[in-house]
Amino acid sequence: MSTTTINKETAKAPKLESVQSNGKPKTRLEILKTYKIYIGGKFPRTESGRYYSPENAAKEKLANVCLSSRKDFREAVVAARNAQGDWGSRAAFNRGQILYRIAEMLEGRKAQFIEELMKQDATKEDAENEVVLSIDRLIYYAGWCDKFQQLYSSVNPVASSHFNFSVPEPTGVVSVIAPQSNSLLGMVSVIAPVIAGGNTCVVLASFSKPLCAVTFAEVLNSSDVPGGVINILTGKISEIISYFADHMDVNAIVFCEDDAVTQKMIQEKAAMNIKRVVLYNKINWQTENGQSPYFIMDTQEIKTTWHPIENIGGAKAGY
16 A cells, blocks of 8 residues: 655645735735625525625725615515514513613624714714714613603593593504614614604615614614514615505604605505605704604504493592
C-alpha cells in the first residue's frame, strides 16, 4: 500500500493580501444587510421576490429592503385578524405592561437605532433625541392603556328603569401608512395608540428611510408582543395603498401624508365597508402635539349597553 506524504508548508491556506502590489488597500465589496418584512411574528421575504436599495444624501446604499406586494398585505391582514381576538380581550393593564416592555427593549438597543438614523442623514443630536422621544412615547401610551376607558366612558341618563353605559372598544384591524419623512418616531407615535386600545395593525414603513422600521420589528419580536399584533411591511405607497384602503377585513386606516389626491382615493375606497379613515397630515411628531389619549380614541368604537334595574316600592325610574 502506498502512502502519501503531505507537505505541511504547501497545505497551509493561501495568505489573503489586504493591500495591492502598489501598497494601496484593496477595495472590498460591502455586504448590505437584507431587511425583511414582519408578518405574524416572523420575518419572511416578500412574496414578490423584489427589493430596492435606498440611498442617503451621500448616495451610499443603505441596505437591501423588500418591496412588499398585495399578497404580503393580505397575509399580514390575516395575521392581524387572528391576533385581534386575544389582544383585544386582554386586560388593559397587561397591554400596558407589554408596551412598557417594548420601551425597555428599545432602550437596550438605543445605540443601534442612533447609528441607523445617522446613516439616513440625521445628525447625532437629532438621532439621539428621536430615539429617546420614541422610548418616552411608548411609556406614555403604556400608562394610558388602563386609564383612557375611565376618561371616555360614561353613564347616560335615561327615562326607563335601566343603567345605560357607553364604553370604548377596539375597532379591530387597522392599516397604517406611517409618516414617510420620519424613520422611527412617527411610526412609533402612530402604532402605540392603535395597539394601546386593543387593535392590531398592518404598517407600511417609510420608503426612503426604512432601516429603523425593520429593526423595530426585531425589537417587537424579542419583547412580549404576540405575533400578528403588529405587522410591518416595506415598499412603495403607490403600489399597495389601494389595498390598504379597500380590503374588506380592515376596519380602519390611518394615513399620515399631506396628499389630497391619495386622501380622496382612500376615503372613496374605505366607503365600501364603512372603514374609518384617520388622517394625520399636519402633526409634528417631535412636539407634545404628537401624543394624546385622543389618538387612542381615533381607532375606538363606542359600545352602549343597557342594563335593567329593579324599582323598589314606590321608587320612580331613574337614579
